[in-house]
Amino acid sequence: MKVLLVAEYRQGRLAESTSELLGFADALGGDVSMALVGSPDQLPGFDGRLHFADAGIYGEYDSELHKRLLLQAVEAETPDLIVFMHSSYGWDLAPRISAALGVALLSGVAGMDGDGFTTRCCNGKMRRTVTAMTSPAVLTLLPGAFPSVQPEGVSPELHPMAASGVPVVEFIRYEPPSTGGIDLTRSDVIVCAGRGVGSREKVGLVRALADALGGEVGATRPVVDAGWLEHGRQIGSTGQSVSPGLYVACGVSGAIQHLAGMKGSGFVIALNTDRDAPIVEVADLLVVADLEEFLPLLTAKLGS
Amino acid sequence: MNILVCIKQVPDMEASFVPNRGGTWFDETALSFRMNDYDEFAIEAAVRIKEQLGGTPEVTALSIGPGRVVEVIRKAMAMGCDRGVHLRDEEAASLDPWQIASMISGYASTGGFDLIFTGMQSVDRGSAQVGVLVAERLAIACVTTAVGFSYMAGRATVERELEGGAKVVVSCALPLLVTCQLGLNTPRYPTLPGILRAKKKEIVELSPGQAGMEKPLTRVSGFSHHVSRPSGVVLEGRLDELAGRVAAVLREKRDAIRRGGVR
Structure with a gap:
């Protein structure tokens, strides 16, 4: 099995997820190569062929240019699998490679099952086993699904990639995260509201518990998108990554994107009516209870 | 347009x-x-x-x-x-x-x-x-x-x-x-x-034919519940009783953090 991993680089940084690509390759076994449009000063610790183009020359991500560069690496390697992370880079670029080659794309791979791969669906409640009927096939890996592997003291063997052309999509600027000044990364205690809280009004029950504990209120993406709490409180892969000593998840289902943002937490308590929710896998304590009734009782006990 | x-x-x-x-x-x-x-x-x-x-x-x-x-x-x-x-x-x-x-x-x-x-x-x-x-x-x-x-x-x-x-x-x-x-x-x-x-x-x-549907590139061989196994302790029962027990755990963890014991 020949595997071509596609690493990511943006705003002067090689993505940390490169280690998850290597973790996947380790789990799979086989001949591993990598492709990267990045900086020569930040090469991945990887013992193998690295098809490389300098982002200093090629500029910020341009889908058309990166597609052409990557297709060169594919041609040189003739891999069986071309593997991206399921990230803003991966889900943008992987389908373009799939379309250019006319080959299968399996999105959001979370595991392996025989000759196929498992993916999550239906809010993480269900899993599917999907098999590619083409070779090569393109995969995107769900962040957090594979262990991080960081080889040390090794460096890749560079093979240059080159392409030319005018960008179709013009880069204008980056905008930093707008957290509204809320920094959850320094909080020792976070009480997080998930969609299971039920309504904007009931978020007050979560806030009361956070106040009683002297902690901060966090939120999942659906809660923020529904406007129940401000964007700056979002925890997860598109929000803040937190590592409090105590994390109380109220009505949080535990989508992998959310878990990725709180996996560094110390003690995790999940308050949930659904004992099948993925959050229970990371909870040290699961309390099966209706939040509307339970939260006021709990907050009152803490106050007494 | x-x-x-x-x-x-x-x-x-x-x-x-x-x-x-x-x-x-x-x-x-x-x-x-x-x-x-x-x-x-x-x-x-x-x-x-x-x-x-x-x-x-x-x-x-x-x-x-x-x-x-x-x-x-x-x-x-x-x-x-x-x-x-x-x-x-x-x-x-x-x-x-x-x-x-x-x-x-x-x-x-x-x-x-x-x-x-x-x-x-x-x-x-x-x-x-x-x-x-x-x-x-x-x-x-x-x-x-x-x-x-x-x-x-x-x-x-x-x-x-x-x-x-x-x-x-x-x-x-x-x-x-x-x-x-x-x-x-x-x-x-x-x-x-x-x-x-x-x-x-x-x-x-x-019809799919009129829209030019092509053959699939993938095959699905399984669809099942993602079994989430609780990794820790599961508590359920009477809510007022539960509240007391959970409050005790929360207090203990919070106080330990404040003393700098956990992390």
């Missing part, structure tokens, strides 16, 4: 899912269906451009699926889309993203669309690939994960969402396909006059 919006009907995600007889997807019998969340933002983005340009653009809403998907096409028309296209396939749930994209691009290649909006992904399958595949097949530009969109004089400015809440702003000439992230705008609710008007609007029905 011609605008296409691609929408999908999905089950309510709070439902309990039961595998179908073939074990490849869920059984639909007990499920209620609604519009894919992401697609509401796509419709809103399209209708706003129509309004911005004084109503001249024609907005077409397209959906693939069995007879029931006419409901979401009607909703799209009630929100302001002008016409509907129903690529009717009773077995659409068994199709892979490549096949879905082949039909949409097959249809769109005949329509001369300047702008195509899709959801960034569907909430049930979440592959996040159909929009980009359609754009690549049509050889038009594509920007994914839009959380901001504006149009002026033949060019679109799009804010793409990146990891950690950062964004990148890009600019692109039409034709363009945009995949819409949650929070792109505030989708409107259909009004009663809108719903009444929608009933009179035309829905064209096409």
Whole structure:
């Protein structure tokens, strides 16, 4: 099995997820190569062929240019699998490679099952086993699904990639995260509201518990998108990554994107009516209870 | 200007899912269906451009699926889309993203669309690939994960969402396909006059063959519950009793953190 991993680089940084690509390759076994449009000063610790183009020359991500560069690496390697992370880079670029080659794309791979791969669906409640009927096939890996592997003291063997052309999509600027000044990364205690809280009004029950504990209120993406709490409180892969000593998840289902943002937490308590929710896998304590009734009782006990 | 919006009907995600007889997807019998969340933002983005340009653009809403998907096409028309296209396939749930994209691009290649909006992904399958595949097949530009969109004089400015809440702003000439992230705008609710008007609007029905459906590139061999095994202690029972026990745990953990004992 020949595997071509596609690493990511943006705003002067090689993505940390490169280690998850290597973790996947380790789990799979086989001949591993990598492709990267990045900086020569930040090469991945990887013992193998690295098809490389300098982002200093090629500029910020341009889908058309990166597609052409990557297709060169594919041609040189003739891999069986071309593997991206399921990230803003991966889900943008992987389908373009799939379309250019006319080959299968399996999105959001979370595991392996025989000759196929498992993916999550239906809010993480269900899993599917999907098999590619083409070779090569393109995969995107769900962040957090594979262990991080960081080889040390090794460096890749560079093979240059080159392409030319005018960008179709013009880069204008980056905008930093707008957290509204809320920094959850320094909080020792976070009480997080998930969609299971039920309504904007009931978020007050979560806030009361956070106040009683002297902690901060966090939120999942659906809660923020529904406007129940401000964007700056979002925890997860598109929000803040937190590592409090105590994390109380109220009505949080535990989508992998959310878990990725709180996996560094110390003690995790999940308050949930659904004992099948993925959050229970990371909870040290699961309390099966209706939040509307339970939260006021709990907050009152803490106050007494 | 011609605008296409691609929408999908999905089950309510709070439902309990039961595998179908073939074990490849869920059984639909007990499920209620609604519009894919992401697609509401796509419709809103399209209708706003129509309004911005004084109503001249024609907005077409397209959906693939069995007879029931006419409901979401009607909703799209009630929100302001002008016409509907129903690529009717009773077995659409068994199709892979490549096949879905082949039909949409097959249809769109005949329509001369300047702008195509899709959801960034569907909430049930979440592959996040159909929009980009359609754009690549049509050889038009594509920007994914839009959380901001504006149009002026033949060019679109799009804010793409990146990891950690950062964004990148890009600019692109039409034709363009945009995949819409949650929070792109505030989708409107259909009004009663809108719903009444929608009933009179035309829905064209096409077969998968007429839309140029291709063969699948993937095969599904399993669909089952993701078994979440509790990793820690499970507490349940009388709520007032539970509250006392949980409060004790919370207090102990918090105090330990304050003493600097944990971390």
